[in-house]
Amino acid sequence: MTKTINILLAGLMLGGCATTKPEMTSTTYSEAARMHVAVEYCVRIGWISPDIGASGKRAIENTISQYCIIPMITNDLTARVEKFMLR
Numbered sequence: 001m002t003k004t005i006n007i008l009l010a011g012l013m014l015g016g017c018a019t020t021k022p023e024m025t026s027t028t029y030s031e032a033a034r035m036h037v038a039v040e041y042c043v044r045i046g047w048i049s050p051d052i053g054a055s056g057k058r059a060i061e062n063t064i065s066q067y068c069i070i071p072m073i074t075n076d077l078t079a080r081v082e083k084f085m086l087r
Contacts, residue, residue: 024067033078035060040082 024032036057043053 021066021068024064024069028067029069030081032060032064033081036078037082 039048039053039056039060042048043050048056
C-alpha cells in the first residue's frame with residue numbers, strides 16, 4: 001500500500017513539472033513592450049484615465065503570465081520602446 005502511494009505521489013509530482021508554459025517569442029516580447037508603453041503614453045497625455053490604464057496594464061500582464069518569460073528581457077525591451085516612443 002505504501003509503495004502504491006509513493007508511486008502515485010511521484011507520478012503527480014512529475015506530471016505537475018511536465019506542464020510548463022510555452023516560451024515567449026521575441027515578437028511577443030516586443031508586442032507586450034509596445035502595448036505597455038502605449039498604455040502609459042495614453043494615460044500621460046490624457047487620452048485615457050489612470051484607472052483604464054491600470055486595467056490595460058493588468059490585461060497585458062495576464063497575457064504575459066501565460067508564457068514562460070525572462071523578466072530582464074521584458075524590462076529591457078519596455079525601456080527601449082519607451083525611450084523611442086516617448087521622445
